[in-house]
Amino acid sequence: MRRAKSGDTSIQMTEDFVPYAVEPPVVELREISKQYGDVRAVDRLTLSIQQGEFITLLGPSGCGKTTTLRMIGGFECPAAGAIYINGELMGSRPPHKRPVNTVFQNYALFPHMTVAQNIGYGLETAGAGKKERQSRVEEALELVRLPHIEKRKPAELSGGQQQRVALARALVNKPKVLLLDEPLGGLDLKLRKAMQLELKALNREVGVTFVYVTHDQEEALAMSDRIAVMNQGRILQLGNPEEIYERPNSVFVADFVGQTNLLQGRVVRAAGDFAEVELSGAGLIRARLSRASRTSEQVMVTVRPEHVAFSGDFGEDGAPAGWNSVSGVVREVIYVGTHRQYVVELSAQASLLVRQQYRARGSSDGRPGQIVTLVFDPGTATVLTG
Numbered sequence: 580m581r582r583a584k585s586g587d588t589s590i591q592m593t594e595d596f597v598p599y600a601v602e603p604p605v606v607e608l609r610e611i612s613k614q615y616g617d618v619r620a621v622d623r624l625t626l627s628i629q630q631g632e633f634i635t636l637l638g639p640s641g642c643g644k645t646t647t648l649r650m651i652g653g654f655e656c657p658a659a660g661a662i663y664i665n666g667e668l669m670g671s672r673p674p675h676k677r678p679v680n681t682v683f684q685n686y687a688l689f690p691h692m693t694v695a696q697n698i699g700y701g702l703e704t705a706g707a708g709k710k711e712r713q714s715r716v717e718e719a720l721e722l723v724r725l726p727h728i729e730k731r732k733p734a735e736l737s738g739g740q741q742q743r744v745a746l747a748r749a750l751v752n753k754p755k756v757l758l759l760d761e762p763l764g765g766l767d768l769k770l771r772k773a774m775q776l777e778l779k780a781l782n783r784e785v786g787v788t789f790v791y792v793t794h795d796q797e798e799a800l801a802m803s804d805r806i807a808v809m810n811q812g813r814i815l816q817l818g819n820p821e822e823i824y825e826r827p828n829s830v831f832v833a834d835f836v837g838q839t840n841l842l843q844g845r846v847v848r849a850a851g852d853f854a855e856v857e858l859s860g861a862g863l864i865r866a867r868l869s870r871a872s873r874t875s876e877q878v879m880v881t882v883r884p885e886h887v888a889f890s891g892d893f894g895e896d897g898a899p900a901g902w903n904s905v906s907g908v909v910r911e912v913i914y915v916g917t918h919r920q921y922v923v924e925l926s927a928q929a930s931l932l933v934r935q936q937y938r939a940r941g942s943s944d945g946r947p948g949q950i951v952t953l954v955f956d957p958g959t960a961t962v963l964t965g
Contacts, residue, residue, distance in 0.1 A: 602629065602630060603666055604627035604628055604629055604630075604663075605628060605629060605630045605632075605664065605665055605755055605756060605788050606626075606627070606628040606651060606662075606663070606664055606756055606788065606790065607626075607627050607628070607662070607663040607664075608624055608625055608626045608627075608647070608650075608651070608660070608661075608662055609625055609660050609661045609662075609663070610623045610624070610625055610659065610660040610661075611623070611624050611625075611647070611650060611657040611659065611660030611661070611662060612624070612657060612658050612659040612660055612812075613643075613646050613650060613655060613657055613658055613812075614658055619811075619812050620643045620646040620812055621643040621646050621647055621650070621657070621812045622643070622811065622812035622813050623659075623660070623813075624643070624647060624660075624812065624813060624814060625814075626807060626814065626817070628756075628788060628790065629788070630755075630786075630788055631782070631786045631787070631788055632788055632789070632804050632805065633779065633782045633788075633789040633791065633802060633803050633804045633805075634788075634789070634790055634791070634803060634804060634805045634806070634807065635791040635792070635793060635798075635799040635802065635803040635805075635806045635807070636648065636790070636791070636792045636793075636807050636809055637793060637794070637796065637799040637806050637807065637808050637809065637835075637836070638794065638808060638809035638810055638835070639794055639810065639835065640794060642809040642810045642811065642812070643809055643811070643812040643813075644792045644794075644809050645760060645761075645792055646812075647792075647809075648681075648758050648760055648790060648792050650662060651664070651679065651756070651758060651790060652674050652677065652679055652681050652758050653669065653672055653673050653674035653676075653677050653679075654674055654681075656671050664677060664678055664679065664755065664756060665678055665755050678754055678755040678756065679754050679755065679756040679757070679758055680701075680748075680749035680750070680752060680754040680756075680757055680758070681749065681757075681758040681759075681760065682742075682745050682746055682749045682757065682758070682759045682760070682762045683745075683760050683762065684760060684761045684762055684764045684765060685765070686733075686741050686742060686744070686745040686762075687745070688733040688741060688744060688745060688748075689733075690732065690733050690734060691732075692732070692733075693729060693730050693731065693732060694720070694725075694728050694729050694730070694731050694732075694733070694736070694744050695713075695716050695729035695730065697733070697744060697748055698716045698719055698720070698729075698744065698747050698748045698751050699712040699713075699715070699716045699751070700748070701748065701751065701752050702715055702716075702751060702752065705752070715751050716729060716747075716751065717729070718751075719747035719748070719750055719751040720747055722747065722750065722781070722784070722785065723743040723744070723746050723747045723750075723777075723781070724743070724777075725740060725743050725744065725747070728740070738765060738766050738767075738770065739766060739770050739773075739774060742762060742763070742766065742774060743777075745762070746762075746778075746781070750785060750787065753787075754787060755787070755788065756787070756788045756789075756790060757787050757788065757789050757790070758790050758792075759778075759789060759790070759791045759792065760792050761792055761793055761794075763775070763778075763793075763798065771798075772801075775798060775801045775802050776801075778791075778802060779801075779802045782802075791803070796835065796836045796837055797837075799820070799836075800820045800823075800824060800836070800837075801820075803819075803820055804819065805817060805818060805819055806818065806819070806820060806823045806836075808823060808831075808832050808835065808836065810831055810835075815828070815829055815831060815832055816828045816829065816832045823836055824836055824837055824883075825883075825959075826869070826961065827839075827869075827881060827961065827963070828869055828963075829963060829965050830879050830881070830963050830965060833879075833881040833961070833963060834881075837883065838883070838884055838932065838934070839881050839882070839883050839884070840881065840882050840883070840884060840887070840930075840931050840932055841879050841880070841881055842858050842859075842861070842879065842880045842881075842882070842929050842931075843858070843859045843877070843878075843879055843880075843928065843929070844856040844857055844858040844859060844864075844877075844878060844879075844880055845857050845876065845877055845878065846876055846878055846962065847863070849868060852867055852868055853865050853866065853867055853868060853957060854866060854867075854868050854962050856878065856880055856962060858880070858905075858925070858926075858929055859926065859928040859929055860925070860926030860927060860928045860929060861905055861907075861925035861926045861928075861929045862905055862906075864880065864903040864905065864957070864960065865901075865903060865957035865960075866880045866882075866903075866957055866960035866961055866962045867957065867958060867960065867961050867962065868962050869961050869962055869963050869964075876964070878962050878963060878964050879962075879963045879964075880960050880961065880962055880963070881960065881961050881963055882931075882955055882959055882960040882961075883934075883959065884920065884931075884932040884933055884934035885934045885935075885936075886955050886956065886959035886960075887931055887932075887933045887934075887953050887954075887955045888933070888935070888953065888954055888955065889933070889935075889945065889951055889952070889953060889954075890904065890951075890952040890953065890954050891951075891952075892935075893954070898954040899956070901957065902954045902955060902956055902957070903954060903955050903956075903957055903960065904952055904953070904954050905925055905931070905952070905953050905954075906925070906950065906951070906952050906953070907923040907924050907925040907926075907930070907931065907950070907951065907953065908923065908924050908948065908949070908950055908951075909921055909922070909923055909945055909946060909947050909948065909949045909951055910922045910923065910924050910930070910947065911947065912945055912946070912947055917936060918934050918935055918936040919934075919935055919945070920932060920933065920934050920935075921933040921935070921945050923951060923953060931953055933953060
């Protein structure tokens, strides 16, 4: 049996030919809006989410990400637009009648119930028998790697164990979609990073669609198949983690997702996918064009700190031909364990943050007050206009 991709006219139709078809989204948001008084929390937001996908709604406080999640879950109703789950229009359908479950930051476990009773509560209210509940609870605990704790109370568990129990309770009903509202926010850094890996592995294992809300950029980059960066109720950019980080489409996305350098300048020449930009008091560089106009105008250039290097790091041969080169004075050296950060002043109007994971012993580069030359590949810098 052969399948044809859209636009493929070279394949001959045969009796066993089946046209290629994209699976319909498991969650579809069409122009949804929500307003609280004079505040537009969500503004005509459209988004399609596929079966089994781990998608993260990322943005600062008040950007509309939690409101969007609550509308998917049925805790809020959109003032306009429509929400479809598994092809069905949700309308004003309440949470318990939607094929979704939610994990909250505070876990919301019943303190007077055992772990088994907490996990099996939804099954019991749905009318499942005792044997079925017991079997499904054991299965759910195995899934979150917490067997043999069904008789404990929540107070007897660590924060990480409580979080896993909340996940087991959400998954035991086998929802089509699992909504996660900053569920790792209450954990310490080491445990939070460990749980990020657990959640991603769990998503792959169970095949349930995960819709995750966070303001933590590293968390979103570590776990997601796709990230929707939000601000003021809208999605500014939607893409996989590498696209979001390496190819931001706006100053907001570049600045919000990880550390970056933002340099003000003016496009003096554009050709193909690159432009020459005159930086304010720091010389001429080349950078990839994003949404920048091909005419001279004021723009911002973004380049990540890890893409900038000292010219001395390349030895006698120097940096590769065609790389940007700028000079400045080292103002700060910051040691953060896994790497060092250098603040290099290029001019009164421009500075570059340089992140170097490894430094050769005895290197003279990077001492406060030293004049240095910095280099970076034009392909790692992007011209942005908004």
